[in-house]
Amino acid sequence: MFVMTDANQHELAHRMAELARTVAGPRSVDEVLTEVSAEAKDLIAGVDAAGVLLIGKGGRFQSVGGTSDLPQRLDELQMRYHEGPCVEAAVDELIVRSDDLRTERRWPMYSAAAAALGVRSALSFKLYTSSQTAGALNLFALEPGAFDAEAETIGAVLAAHAAAAIIASRQNEQLESALSTRDRIGQAKGIIMERYNIDDVAAFDMLRRLSQDGNTKLTEIAERVIQTRGT
The missing domain is CATH 3.30.450.40 (GAF domain)
Known part of the structure; x- marks a missing residue:
């Protein structure tokens, strides 16, 4: 042995x-x-x-x-x-x-x-x-x-x-991917809150409904919202 x-x-x-x-x-x-x-x-x-x-x-x-x-x-x-x-x-x-x-x-x-x-x-x-x-x-x-x-x-x-x-x-x-995703969704919520004068709960609900209605990932919806900033 x-x-x-x-x-x-x-x-x-x-x-x-x-x-x-x-x-x-x-x-x-x-x-x-x-x-x-x-x-x-x-x-x-x-x-x-x-x-x-x-x-x-x-x-x-x-x-x-x-x-x-x-x-x-x-x-x-x-x-x-x-x-x-x-x-x-x-x-x-x-x-x-x-x-x-x-x-x-x-x-x-x-x-x-x-x-x-x-x-x-x-x-x-x-x-x-x-x-x-x-x-x-x-x-x-x-x-x-x-x-x-x-x-x-x-x-x-x-x-x-x-x-x-x-x-x-x-x-x-x-972990880095998860943090990045959370950050992008947070940015999109902030844009929606400012644009429509609503709180963060309503903003996230709007993102969620857009995701469900369009059968699109939440992260993709958030990215689209971010790209509309300033338009």
Whole structure:
């Protein structure tokens, strides 16, 4: 059974604490994922390149946080062939590992193309993101058999931090959108109150009725009212 040494556990705990502060700080999700990929390359022996693959609705994908251009090239191959460890981890499995892509049978087209680029080992971790996006933290090595149980343990912890960064970013985007919507509706109410000399309750009721009668979103009605200001 695999057991991390005390020194490794201490180092991992220290680096994860630093990374947790990074996730909590005012930084973009791309910046945090770049940091996660860099930590993976630094902390896990044998990693030659690391990055994150995000897959949205309709098969749209982003290759982010790469330590070089290699992860993006490999992500593009996987999306082209609709197979590979990163796609499999993002959509289905928790951890996907290949010790030698030259003899890998699970993804024949991708494996051959990746091996032609000199990649031998791959290790991917599912990210727990929203229902709108699937994702994986992906590690690559130019040597066969590069990854072991320790690599899987450290990578799983890093993947959890990457997922936290993505979730936090999505929540911030939703909050900003909600605040913006509330502000636009407030502006529209103010215009109506001034124009028709009515209170805020009556102004909001007018907006609501316009929305219902026209089968139009309240935010769109509010935007139209704002655009009529000064006319």
